Amino acid sequence: xSAIGWIPRGIILGLFAFAIFGPLANLALWAAAEQWYFxxxxxxxxxxxxxxxVFKPSSDALKSLGTSVxxxxxxxxxxxxxxxxxxYALARLSLPFRGLIMLAFLLPQAFPSVAVYINVARIFYxxxxxxxxxxxxxxxxxxxxxxxxxIAAAAFAAVDRDLELAARNIGAGALRAFFTVTLPLAAPGIxxxxxxxxxxxxxxxxxxxxxxxxxxxxxxLLMFTASVAGNYQIAAITALILLIPSVGFMLFVERFxxxxxxxxxxx
Amino acid sequence: xxxPRLIGFLLVAPALVAVGALFVYPLGFSxxxxxxxxxxxxxxxxxxxxxxxxxxxIAFTLVIVGVSTxxxxxxxIAIGGYLTLGENPRAVAILKWLYRWPLFIxxxxxxxxxxxxxxxxxxxxxxxxxxxxLEPIQTTSLLDWRGIVITFVWKQTPFVALxxxxxxxxxxxxxxxxxxxxxxxxLRILIEIVTPQVLPTLVVALILSxxxxxxxLSVPIMISGESPTMMTVDMAFRINAYGDYGTANALGVLSYxxxxxxxxxxxxxxxxxGGRP
Numbered sequence: 261x262s263a264i265g266w267i268p269r270g271i272i273l274g275l276f277a278f279a280i281f282g283p284l285a286n287l288a289l290w291a292a293a294e295q296w297y298f299x300x301x302x303x304x305x306x307x308x309x310x311x312x313x314v315f316k317p318s319s320d321a322l323k324s325l326g327t328s329v330x331x332x333x334x335x336x337x338x339x340x341x342x343x344x345x346x347x348y349a350l351a352r353l354s355l356p357f358r359g360l361i362m363l364a365f366l367l368p369q370a371f372p373s374v375a376v377y378i379n380v381a382r383i384f385y386x387x388x389x390x391x392x393x394x395x396x397x398x399x400x401x402x403x404x405x406x407x408x409x410x411i412a413a414a415a416f417a418a419v420d421r422d423l424e425l426a427a428r429n430i431g432a433g434a435l436r437a438f439f440t441v442t443l444p445l446a447a448p449g450i451x452x453x454x455x456x457x458x459x460x461x462x463x464x465x466x467x468x469x470x471x472x473x474x475x476x477x478x479x480x481l482l483m484f485t486a487s488v489a490g491n492y493q494i495a496a497i498t499a500l501i502l503l504i505p506s507v508g509f510m511l512f513v514e515r516f517x518x519x520x521x522x523x524x525x526x527x
Numbered sequence: 528x529x530x531p532r533l534i535g536f537l538l539v540a541p542a543l544v545a546v547g548a549l550f551v552y553p554l555g556f557s558x559x560x561x562x563x564x565x566x567x568x569x570x571x572x573x574x575x576x577x578x579x580x581x582x583x584x585i586a587f588t589l590v591i592v593g594v595s596t597x598x599x600x601x602x603x604i605a606i607g608g609y610l611t612l613g614e615n616p617r618a619v620a621i622l623k624w625l626y627r628w629p630l631f632i633x634x635x636x637x638x639x640x641x642x643x644x645x646x647x648x649x650x651x652x653x654x655x656x657x658x659x660x661l662e663p664i665q666t667t668s669l670l671d672w673r674g675i676v677i678t679f680v681w682k683q684t685p686f687v688a689l690x691x692x693x694x695x696x697x698x699x700x701x702x703x704x705x706x707x708x709x710x711x712x713x714l715r716i717l718i719e720i721v722t723p724q725v726l727p728t729l730v731v732a733l734i735l736s737x738x739x740x741x742x743x744l745s746v747p748i749m750i751s752g753e754s755p756t757m758m759t760v761d762m763a764f765r766i767n768a769y770g771d772y773g774t775a776n777a778l779g780v781l782s783y784x785x786x787x788x789x790x791x792x793x794x795x796x797x798x799x800x801g802g803r804p
Contacts, residue, residue, distance in 0.1 A: 282644055379553040379554075490641045
């Protein structure tokens with residue numbers, strides 16, 4: 261029974277694996293191909309020529325990787341600066357309309373965003389923010405704020421209140437208790453939210469497409485330009501660079517986001 | 528400094544102001560602009576032009592996103608169902624390891640993968656020809672609205688399946704065991720017992736996916752930039768080619784209405800059942 265059972269099981273799992281990994285394999289082949297044209301089913305010449313082109317100093321790709329990382333780090337800084345106080349207040353202080361406030365942070369994810377970004381770009385234009393790093397950072401930060409605030413609120417809610425009270429009882433002020441007890445205990449959850457926000461920013465395309473032009477070229481924009489121009493090798497290599505942190509996070513997400521915090525997200 | 532409500536409000540205020548200034552205000556701006564002519568007069572002209580030029584794409588957007596959402600839901604139930612009811616631990620472990628890969632892959636990378644994979648001479652057709660399933664003459668490029676659906680399903684199914692499988696795993700096993708003892712097959716248990724209980728989670732996951740797919744610009748541009756395509760491509764085109772904010776915003780308002788309608792159906796269902804949505 262069990263040996264026969266593996267025939268349909270194996271076929272279905274095999275087809276599923278092909279559907280999942282086939283597109284990724286095609287990307288990997290393009291990244292390793294120097295020449296590949298019709299009617300050949302596999303690359304004609306393999307090689308690293310295009311890797312040198314991408315990774316040579318002063319290449320456009322390295323420059324936009326730098327831009328992407330700087331923007332993502334600034335986005336994390338801005339959204340944590342907004343989310344840590346907000347998350348603490350939502351978890352610990354009795355706020356009127358708490359549910360509505362939580363929902364307000366979901367808004368940027370709850371509407372189709374293309375039309376909104378078009379108008380953000382129009383508004384930013386009059387402030388001189390179009391085509392600036394700061395403009396792109398602001399757009400990314402608001403988009404990621406729902407993760408930052410909700411996860412921070414869940415992380416603070418998971419901290420045992422008695423530990424804070426103990427610190428207060430032995431004479432620590434409210435701020436001192438927060439920075440020496442509450443914040444360190446909530447840190448793993450907040451790091452998880454920071455990683456979420458970092459990845460969201462690193463991968464973001466639409467907002468940068470409208471607000472970043474013409475001066476801010478992040479890695480997704482460079483990949484898009486290369487792909488549309490038919491330069492599949494450069495597009496595939498930059499796509500692989502974008503894949504590494506995404507897949508890494510997928511494999512380790514459970515280590516960062518513990519079940520006790522996860523169960524309180526959005527609550 | 529002893530009023531916790533005031534302190535709480537002050538702590539939340541900066542984040543709320545950011546959402547207000549950088550999202551709610553531009554959102555209102557886009558709605559107002561959709562109903563205003565270039566001369567600043569209230570008008571429905573932008574909507575007439577949007578329908579006149581893009582009615583095909585408006586319909587295709589609904590079809591593409593709707594079909595993708597339904598397929599995602601079906602796959603997610605199948606994956607979650609096998610993870611919950613599967614009897615072979617090794618096959619369950621393999622599936623669990625397999626299905627999550629596209630979860631955090633950016634849409635634009637997914638689009639680049641599919642742009643090559645489902646092309647006429649892509650790896651998919653090449654493999655089908657090499658294994659003798661297709662003749663070379665039968666291969667077609669799927670780089671049109673079908674390619675957009677394939678990319679969306681590939682990218683979004685893991686998200687829906689993750690939530691659905693989580694909800695299924697936390698179900699009370701006793702109803703499943705009871706049905707099994709009464710001789711019900713696994714497919715019947717999945718459809719009649721497990722799925723109804725995880726329906727709220729499934730619907731939330733599908734609505735979030737619907738909105739996400741409505742917002743994606745990179746996939747339709749890269750898979751199929753020519754008509755019939757999605758409204759997001761048309762919006763970008765109106766802006767970049769003509770600076771035509773009126774028509775672009777009218778299309779934007781239509782996309783808000785589509786997601787709004789989906790959310791409304793969900794909320795109404797929740798209220799009719801008397802439970803929380």
